[in-house]
Amino acid sequence: METQQIAQLDKRLLDFINEWKGKKGKEIMILHKVQEIYGFLLRALAMEVSRLIDLPLAKIYGIITFYHIFKLKKPGKYQISVCMGTACYLKGGNDIISELENILGIGVNCVTEDGKFSVEVVRCVGCCGLAPVMIIHGKTYGNLKKGDLPKILGEYGESVLLDKENHV
Amino acid sequence: MDNQYIFVWEPDPSKSKAVYNYLVKKVNDRNLGDKVEVFKSTYIGLTSSRPIIRILPNDTIYKDFEQEDLGEIFEAISSGRKVNRFLCEFESKIAPVPEKDSHSKQFKIVLRNVGYLDPENIDEYIRRGGYKAMEKAIFQMKPEEIIKEVKESGLRGRGGAGFSTGLKWELTREEPGEEKYVICNADEGDPGAYMDRSVLEGDPHSVIEGMIIGGFAVGCKEGFIYIRAEYPLAIERLEKALASAREYGLLGKNILGSDFNFDIELRWGAGAFVCGEETALMASIEGRRGNPTPRPPFPSQSGLWKKPTFINNVETWANIAPIIEKGSSWFSSIGVGKSKGTKVFAVTGKVKNPGLIEVPMGTTLREIIYDISGGILGDKKFKAVQTGGPGGGVIPEKFLDMSVDYETLQSIGSMMGSGGLIVMDEDDCMVDVNKFYLQFSVDESCGKCSPCRIGGKQLLDTISKITAGNGDMKDVQKIRNISMAMQKASLCALGQTTPNPVLSALQYFENEYIEHITHKKCLTGKCRDLVQYSIIPEKCIGCGVCAMKCPVKCISGEKKKPHLIDGNKCVKCGECFASCKFSAIKRS
Ligand SMILES: Cc1cc2nc3c(=O)[nH]c(=O)nc-3n(C[C@H](O)[C@H](O)[C@H](O)COP(=O)(O)O)c2cc1C
Ligand code: SF4
Ligand code: SF4
Ligand code: SF4
Ligand code: FES
Numbered sequence: 171m172e173t174q175q176i177a178q179l180d181k182r183l184l185d186f187i188n189e190w191k192g193k194k195g196k197e198i199m200i201l202h203k204v205q206e207i208y209g210f211l212l213r214a215l216a217m218e219v220s221r222l223i224d225l226p227l228a229k230i231y232g233i234i235t236f237y238h239i240f241k242l243k244k245p246g247k248y249q250i251s252v253c254m255g256t257a258c259y260l261k262g263g264n265d266i267i268s269e270l271e272n273i274l275g276i277g278v279n280c281v282t283e284d285g286k287f288s289v290e291v292v293r294c295v296g297c298c299g300l301a302p303v304m305i306i307h308g309k310t311y312g313n314l315k316k317g318d319l320p321k322i323l324g325e326y327g328e329s330v331l332l333d334k335e336n337h338v
Numbered sequence: 339m340d341n342q343y344i345f346v347w348e349p350d351p352s353k354s355k356a357v358y359n360y361l362v363k364k365v366n367d368r369n370l371g372d373k374v375e376v377f378k379s380t381y382i383g384l385t386s387s388r389p390i391i392r393i394l395p396n397d398t399i400y401k402d403f404e405q406e407d408l409g410e411i412f413e414a415i416s417s418g419r420k421v422n423r424f425l426c427e428f429e430s431k432i433a434p435v436p437e438k439d440s441h442s443k444q445f446k447i448v449l450r451n452v453g454y455l456d457p458e459n460i461d462e463y464i465r466r467g468g469y470k471a472m473e474k475a476i477f478q479m480k481p482e483e484i485i486k487e488v489k490e491s492g493l494r495g496r497g498g499a500g501f502s503t504g505l506k507w508e509l510t511r512e513e514p515g516e517e518k519y520v521i522c523n524a525d526e527g528d529p530g531a532y533m534d535r536s537v538l539e540g541d542p543h544s545v546i547e548g549m550i551i552g553g554f555a556v557g558c559k560e561g562f563i564y565i566r567a568e569y570p571l572a573i574e575r576l577e578k579a580l581a582s583a584r585e586y587g588l589l590g591k592n593i594l595g596s597d598f599n600f601d602i603e604l605r606w607g608a609g610a611f612v613c614g615e616e617t618a619l620m621a622s623i624e625g626r627r628g629n630p631t632p633r634p635p636f637p638s639q640s641g642l643w644k645k646p647t648f649i650n651n652v653e654t655w656a657n658i659a660p661i662i663e664k665g666s667s668w669f670s671s672i673g674v675g676k677s678k679g680t681k682v683f684a685v686t687g688k689v690k691n692p693g694l695i696e697v698p699m700g701t702t703l704r705e706i707i708y709d710i711s712g713g714i715l716g717d718k719k720f721k722a723v724q725t726g727g728p729g730g731g732v733i734p735e736k737f738l739d740m741s742v743d744y745e746t747l748q749s750i751g752s753m754m755g756s757g758g759l760i761v762m763d764e765d766d767c768m769v770d771v772n773k774f775y776l777q778f779s780v781d782e783s784c785g786k787c788s789p790c791r792i793g794g795k796q797l798l799d800t801i802s803k804i805t806a807g808n809g810d811m812k813d814v815q816k817i818r819n820i821s822m823a824m825q826k827a828s829l830c831a832l833g834q835t836t837p838n839p840v841l842s843a844l845q846y847f848e849n850e851y852i853e854h855i856t857h858k859k860c861l862t863g864k865c866r867d868l869v870q871y872s873i874i875p876e877k878c879i880g881c882g883v884c885a886m887k888c889p890v891k892c893i894s895g896e897k898k899k900p901h902l903i904d905g906n907k908c909v910k911c912g913e914c915f916a917s918c919k920f921s922a923i924k925r926s
Contacts, residue, residue, distance in 0.1 A: 194623075194643070195562070195605050196625065197624075197626075198622065198623075198625055199606060202606055229626075232626075233626070233627060237607075237608030237609055239567055239568075239608040254529075255529030256530030256724070256727075256774070257687055257692070257760060258530075260687050260766060260771075265911070268911075292568065293527075293529040293611070293778065294530055294532070296568070297532070298530050298531070298532055298684060298686040299684075299686065299692040299693055301686065
């Protein structure tokens with residue numbers, strides 16, 4: 171997977187790189203674009219970007235490994251981001267994570283076997299008034315209770331609903 | 339008479355410039371070129387299908403005139419009179435004047451427009467008086483005057499450190515060189531705070547207007563907004579706002595017809611808290627790892643791409659236009675001591691009405707927590723409030739009546755920080771909260787210097803040991819020693835402030851630490867290793883609710899008979915404790 175060749179770079183990415191090539195402070199913006207389009211930063215992509223913007227691969231990896239947002243592993247189809255900012259922590263963010271562990275059988279930064287879900291922890295998504303909060307695939311769920319989780323996950327596929335039987 | 343500046347706006351300037359041409363010709367014919375200047379304006383603040391003339395410095399606006407009336411209008415302008423029948427007073431009436439709202443104890447300057455306008459529509463911002471301050475700054479003030487005004491207003495940075503904004507601008511202006519940068523710090527990393535997000539999403543133009551004024555005053559051509567990638571809506575709104583500002587000639591070349599060229603672009607963060615620190619932030623914009631660098635050199639001397647640079651926080655920027663519009667003495671009349679103006683707080687945690695508030699500096703914590711935010715959730719007992727985020731401290735009940743301002747907060751071991759205000763009640767354990775903040779700081783340490791990298795980890799390990807029931811009274815001294823080393827030797831403020839929450843908890847809640855260390859008890863039940871759950875047989879009626887709720891199914895018993903918890907399997911989640919309606923479960 172990691173060494174897979176990229177036959178043809180996505181045109182949106184090429185256009186973006188062309189637009190940004192001459193701009194100041196382009197590096198992180200371009201990596202964001204790669205991740206937006208491909209979901210994560212495959213090695214072959216990093217190499218390609220390195221060549222196109224003439225930045226050593228080591229520098230690119232330096233950036234990718236420093237910033238939490240950039241992913242080297244393929245995330246689940248639906249990414250679950252559980253907030254562990256202060257407000258969410260005080261209101262039980264921990265419980266949400268352990269309940270997700272129960273239901274999905276995976277811990278933080280892991281992907282379910284079927285590739286459907288991955289769980290990650292984020293630090294405050296700016297909805298502290300709704301704590302505890304999680305985001306699935308861009309949709310925000312606030313004032314969460316553990317008991318809400320099976321139903322919410324159910325929105326993303328019925329297999330979870332079956333699992334639910336074992337956990338209520 | 340002062341010099342007169344005439345701005346002419348014509349509905350379709352490409353087709354007809356009749357009004358502009360007429361006035362320019364008049365000025366030339368009369369040889370008034372050094373007294374009266376005429377500009378083509380792409381924007382005047384009104385929407386109309388007919389030409390509009392605006393004259394500064396008096397801010398006289400004429401509309402609904404015919405070409406034939408121009409002669410009369412010109413005579414009036416050149417002799418300092420007015421032609422009443424074409425006067426338009428629309429704008430000055432509708433511009434909002436921020437006022438103290440005595441009913442709610444709030445005072446909205448930064449949040450003046452948030453919620454009152456469509457943030458995606460620049461016309462609405464303009465209708466509420468927007469971009470007026472910028473126009474005043476560019477055409478009626480010299481850069482030095484702007485800086486003087488900002489300095490005298492007493493405005494201090496709202497991003498944490500509280501440095502004088504005007505002084506920062508002045509230092510950057512005084513540096514030699516043509517190429518200088520202005521930056522808006524929209525990284526908002528403090529977990530549990532969202533003041534900046536609300537401003538960016540609710541009123542992006544207020545930040546942009548502030549930056550244009552700052553860019554003009556300091557002499558920059560380019561500005562950047564460094565924004566958290568976790569705020570997609572704020573990014574979208576900012577992009578739209580920048581595009582419409584460009585379209586209206588408020589950004590770009592020859593802003594409003596002046597010779598000032600300036601533009602702003604966004605650069606995204608990538609989820610590293612340390613990048614809120616200014617040297618790390620600049621490294622990140624430059625496309626490098628966000629490691630802080632020692633100061634000096636200060637950004638004002640050598641910043642972005644080694645050019646003089648100044649950075650202000652979102653909230654700081656949103657204060658600029660009102661200061662320019664209403665003057666420094668208006669601003670400095672608000673607040674207390676050396677803390678002028680207002681502060682926005684995100685009040686969260688255990689309050690009834692969590693939310694965003696803006697209060698004059700000097701408001702008390704009690705007013706914020708009880709009068710504005712409705713008091714403690716479920717009428718529980720207040721324990722502490724944390725300000726300043728992971729680098730701040732906890733404030734106990736005895737200080738609730740102290741004024742919230744930079745100096746006072748610092749004197750009691752916390753800090754203003756960016757505006758997170760997290761309220762904790764009797765169910766929150768101070769040691770556990772300390773562990774949470776330490777975990778955060780350790781995760782976010784960039785690892786460049788050892789006092790922070792190693793010290794932070796040691797602090798966390800020591801506290802984890804205490805919460806696991808293996809603490810020793812010697813650990814308290816150890817915590818103090820490590821903290822001192824981190825404060826003294828860390829390279830950036832992240833490492834220097836990491837120990838603050840622990841130190842303030844040791845100062846005000848030492849008993850809780852002792853409870854954990856010597857009695858191996860956590861009265862709130864938050865430190866799971868220190869609690870036991872058991873069922874009191876006399877009270878249990880055997881309803882089975884707890885057994886159903888227990889996630890690990892370690893409660894058993896026959897119906898209507900006292901139940902029993904298997905202590906070996908119990909994960910101490912507290913579910914049973916919370917669900918038993920007969921108070922039959924004991925936490926000890
Ligand atoms: C670890 C760390 C994180 C910071 N995060 C932020 C932030 O998210 N937003 C912000 O405006 N300032 C942040 N600051 C403060 C900035 O370094 C800087 O002081 C501020 O942006 C200056 O603007 P101001 O004078 O308007 O406050 C942070 C500082 C440190 C040390
Ligand atoms: S104090 Fe911490 S965050 Fe700051 S430079 Fe040192 S290691 Fe990095
Ligand atoms: S919920 Fe309370 S009363 Fe009911 S079985 Fe459990 S301990 Fe007994
Ligand atoms: S504390 Fe949690 S795990 Fe332990 S008995 Fe109660 S419900 Fe079960
Ligand atoms: S702490 Fe979770 S949204 Fe802010």
